[in-house]
Amino acid sequence: MSKKRTGVFVCHCGTNIAATVDVAKVAKEMAGEDTVAFTKEYVYMCSEPGQESVVQAIKDNKLDSVVVTCCSPNLHEKTFRDNATRAGINNFTCEIANIREQCSWVHNDKAKGTEKAIKISRSVVRRVNRNQPLDAIAVNVTRRAMVIGGGVAGIQAALDIANAGVEVVLVEKQATIGGRMLQLSETFPTLDCSQCVLSPKMVEVKRHPKIKLMTYSEVQELTGSVGNFQVKALKKPTFVDPDKCKLCDECTAVCPVVVPNEYELNLTARRAIYIPYAQAIPASFTLDESVCLGLNPIVCGKCKDVCEADAINYDMRPETVTEDVGAIVVATGFDLYGQENMGELGGGKIEDVLDGLQFERLCSASGATKGHILRPSDHTEPKNVVFIQCVGSRDPAKHCAYCSKICCMYTAKHAQLYKHHVPDGRAYVFYIDIRSGGKGYEEFVQRTMEDNDTLYLRGRVSRLYRHNGKVRVLGTDTLSGQNVEIDADMVVLALAMVPSKGTTEIAKVLKIGRDKDGFLAEAHPKLKPVESVTAGIYLAGAAQAPKDIPETVAQAGAAAAKVIALLSQATLSRPPLIARVRRSHCTGCGMCVDACPFIAIRLENGKAVVNEALCEGCGSCSATCLRAAIDVKNVTQLQIYEMIEACLAV
Amino acid sequence: MFFNDLKQTRGKIYISNDWCKGCGFCVQFCPKGVLDTSPEYNAKGYHPPYVKNPDACHDCMFCQMICPEFSIYVIKEEATNKGETNK
Numbered sequence A: 001m002s003k004k005r006t007g008v009f010v011c012h013c014g015t016n017i018a019a020t021v022d023v024a025k026v027a028k029e030m031a032g033e034d035t036v037a038f039t040k041e042y043v044y045m046c047s048e049p050g051q052e053s054v055v056q057a058i059k060d061n062k063l064d065s066v067v068v069t070c071c072s073p074n075l076h077e078k079t080f081r082d083n084a085t086r087a088g089i090n091n092f093t094c095e096i097a098n099i100r101e102q103c104s105w106v107h108n109d110k111a112k113g114t115e116k117a118i119k120i121s122r123s124v125v126r127r128v129n130r131n132q133p134l135d136a137i138a139v140n141v142t143r144r145a146m147v148i149g150g151g152v153a154g155i156q157a158a159l160d161i162a163n164a165g166v167e168v169v170l171v172e173k174q175a176t177i178g179g180r181m182l183q184l185s186e187t188f189p190t191l192d193c194s195q196c197v198l199s200p201k202m203v204e205v206k207r208h209p210k211i212k213l214m215t216y217s218e219v220q221e222l223t224g225s226v227g228n229f230q231v232k233a234l235k236k237p238t239f240v241d242p243d244k245c246k247l248c249d250e251c252t253a254v255c256p257v258v259v260p261n262e263y264e265l266n267l268t269a270r271r272a273i274y275i276p277y278a279q280a281i282p283a284s285f286t287l288d289e290s291v292c293l294g295l296n297p298i299v300c301g302k303c304k305d306v307c308e309a310d311a312i313n314y315d316m317r318p319e320t321v322t323e324d325v326g327a328i329v330v331a332t333g334f335d336l337y338g339q340e341n342m343g344e345l346g347g348g349k350i351e352d353v354l355d356g357l358q359f360e361r362l363c364s365a366s367g368a369t370k371g372h373i374l375r376p377s378d379h380t381e382p383k384n385v386v387f388i389q390c391v392g393s394r395d396p397a398k399h400c401a402y403c404s405k406i407c408c409m410y411t412a413k414h415a416q417l418y419k420h421h422v423p424d425g426r427a428y429v430f431y432i433d434i435r436s437g438g439k440g441y442e443e444f445v446q447r448t449m450e451d452n453d454t455l456y457l458r459g460r461v462s463r464l465y466r467h468n469g470k471v472r473v474l475g476t477d478t479l480s481g482q483n484v485e486i487d488a489d490m491v492v493l494a495l496a497m498v499p500s501k502g503t504t505e506i507a508k509v510l511k512i513g514r515d516k517d518g519f520l521a522e523a524h525p526k527l528k529p530v531e532s533v534t535a536g537i538y539l540a541g542a543a544q545a546p547k548d549i550p551e552t553v554a555q556a557g558a559a560a561a562k563v564i565a566l567l568s569q570a571t572l573s574r575p576p577l578i579a580r581v582r583r584s585h586c587t588g589c590g591m592c593v594d595a596c597p598f599i600a601i602r603l604e605n606g607k608a609v610v611n612e613a614l615c616e617g618c619g620s621c622s623a624t625c626l627r628a629a630i631d632v633k634n635v636t637q638l639q640i641y642e643m644i645e646a647c648l649a650v
Numbered sequence B: 001m002f003f004n005d006l007k008q009t010r011g012k013i014y015i016s017n018d019w020c021k022g023c024g025f026c027v028q029f030c031p032k033g034v035l036d037t038s039p040e041y042n043a044k045g046y047h048p049p050y051v052k053n054p055d056a057c058h059d060c061m062f063c064q065m066i067c068p069e070f071s072i073y074v075i076k077e078e079a080t081n082k083g084e085t086n087k
């Protein structure tokens, strides 16, 4: 093997790197490396002139390999590998040395920073010395997509993808699609009816020839990779045939079981056989196996007896289906932070202290009270209501550190709705500050304060307790410096938005990352806000971060566009950095077979064989093999050894 | 109190201890786990059932139906106004 001719390109990244790293010194040190034939430093290597200079230098100096010492490979590995191709050399001989995220950004001592940057760069130069030219692997694309979660985010994404002619499987955990938006009454800032805008979209989903709707279903397992995923989903039995059910409601009249109705946030009760809402899609009753007396005509069977449509079938069984899809959108939404976590505010045990979604159901014409705002304790109209913002949000010591973003807005909406329903009532709002960024949002809050005569008190509430049939609210008004005591008929807590339970579960199943607060992590906070860290899996809606409906819909459209772009390619290229077996060294012990998390290795005639379509290049096999018989291409054990050596040398 | 005023029907269970032959069907098949086997003996020397969770009975009368000795029966309770809330 003749000696490599490597070019090293050191980027200043403005002052991002140059302020903490002596870039000229890094370039000079690299020039001293045996295999380095060319070095250059430049203020923005990723700029057009910077990239051109890389291409030109490769051609002029007959370079066969390139190291760019700059930011994370997540950002610009592709940029510079494309330049290598343009200059006529193999793109897998180009590597990135990350001296920004892993050096300049986390240090401030320039001498030591420079020393570390030199070590990082040198280790990558040594690695590139043994890099082989490789060709990307072409794989076919399955032109189908899956959307997980049927809230407004999932509905929008599914419709956008389907309208582009791509088949979509929409998987929803509950008995109906619609998510939280179906529980809302009117929406800020226009006060248009939530169900009126959502229901037509739900019907469109049901009727769309390109959408396969799977409600009451959960994703259980994911295999494959971008372009070719296999998703295993469990369809739970509803025991009612949706095609036969006539929605006559005869069954609920005879069912002897009464349980709190989770769809109405426990403000009402339902039977074991029920329909979540009148607008439910699919429009059918569902039998809740967990509370039914036994799915056995001898024990009960009352519902089946009265069902003239013969829609009820106790013999339905769970069904597992496997769907082949090329891309996935995760839109599994949010829950409210539990009241039980708010000990100082009664921990959910004080009557007439509600959460925001319960208040929505009280305002909604199709809700628990047919649109009358009434107290749960005695069903009377509350004459004064205290709304408390930021409950559980912005409290890093005890609860969630982040701002839930929408509570200022929906509290202003709640105060307005309350005044519309109870014109002679009094509304109070406790707030820390008002965050009303958004089109028409500030004006909306002003309307609540001025036209709707709502008293905004700046301060926290320290305690709530029951007193003479009312809820006593103890707080402070920090603007006047006075303690405030209000005997309220009803208290509404704007609880923090947290990732839904289903979001936590799906993150584990799909093995996609979550951020420090448990929301699904995007691949880059600015440039890849709808991509997950896993290629081919996209994010939409409140599962990624607290957001309102307009933002949710926008993100869903963006995710759909990404899916369509991905699936419109005839083939995808997969990085060829996968495991390779040196047959002469392999003894067939099978340790790598057990170590591989992707089940990509099998033994054939006593030797390990790698399935190139399944191998993700994680290197677990290589770390396990006692005989160095299996290696990941361009990240071999020898390369890693030499990189460590370069880092340790003084 | 639920806004839609649904109430869970309850049953009151009566057991004729001395008729029971200790087959345990009612204990085994009650869908709500209301019954359990008593440690006491009846006149025939069997362990009759006793009501362990009276508030869980849904008045389905299955125990009454499967008891081979007619020794357990259920009478529908006046539906109370209490209802169930999570508060």
Ligand SMILES: Cc1cc2nc3c(=O)[nH]c(=O)nc-3n(C[C@H](O)[C@H](O)[C@H](O)COP(=O)(O)OP(=O)(O)OC[C@H]3O[C@@H](n4cnc5c(N)ncnc54)[C@H](O)[C@@H]3O)c2cc1C
Pocket (backbone or CB within 6 Å): A148, A149, A150, A151, A152, A153, A154, A171, A172, A173, A174, A177, A178, A179, A180, A181, A184, A186, A187, A188, A189, A217, A218, A219, A331, A332, A333, A334, A335, A336, A356, A357, A360, A406, A410, A413, A500, A501, A502, A503, A505, A506, A540, A541, A542, A543, A547, A548, A549, A550, A552
């Ligand atoms: C009290 C309150 C008032 C609000 N008022 C307004 C308003 O006036 N205007 C406005 O713009 N916004 C408002 N919002 C915000 C709005 O509710 C959200 O922006 C919107 O619901 C987010 O939609 P989503 O589809 O991302 O999530 P969700 O609505 O939570 O939907 C997620 C769906 O995914 C399903 N799911 C979860 N896990 C899984 C799983 N593992 N597998 C399959 N399916 C799963 C869920 O069952 C659900 O159907 C309000 C929010 C609250 C709490």
Ligand code: SF4
Pocket (backbone or CB within 6 Å): A254, A255, A256, A257, A272, A273, A287, A288, A291, A292, A293, A294, A295, A296, A300, A301, A302, A303, A304
């Ligand atoms: S069989 Fe189950 S769902 Fe049907 S009436 Fe009886 S308890 Fe209700």
Ligand code: SF4
Pocket (backbone or CB within 6 Å): A240, A244, A245, A246, A247, A248, A249, A250, A251, A252, A285, A303, A306, A307, A308, A309, A310, A311, A312
């Ligand atoms: S009785 Fe049958 S048809 Fe009527 S609502 Fe119930 S399941 Fe549907």
Ligand code: SF4
Pocket (backbone or CB within 6 Å): A581, A585, A586, A587, A588, A589, A590, A591, A592, A593, A607, A608, A624, A625, A626, A627, A628, A629, A630
């Ligand atoms: S661990 Fe090494 S020696 Fe054992 S089967 Fe795998 S490649 Fe062969």
Ligand code: SF4
Pocket (backbone or CB within 6 Å): B011, B013, B029, B030, B031, B032, B033, B034, B035, B056, B057, B058, B059, B060, B061, B062, B063, B064, B074
């Ligand atoms: S009536 Fe039904 S719920 Fe009550 S004890 Fe008998 S079997 Fe159990």
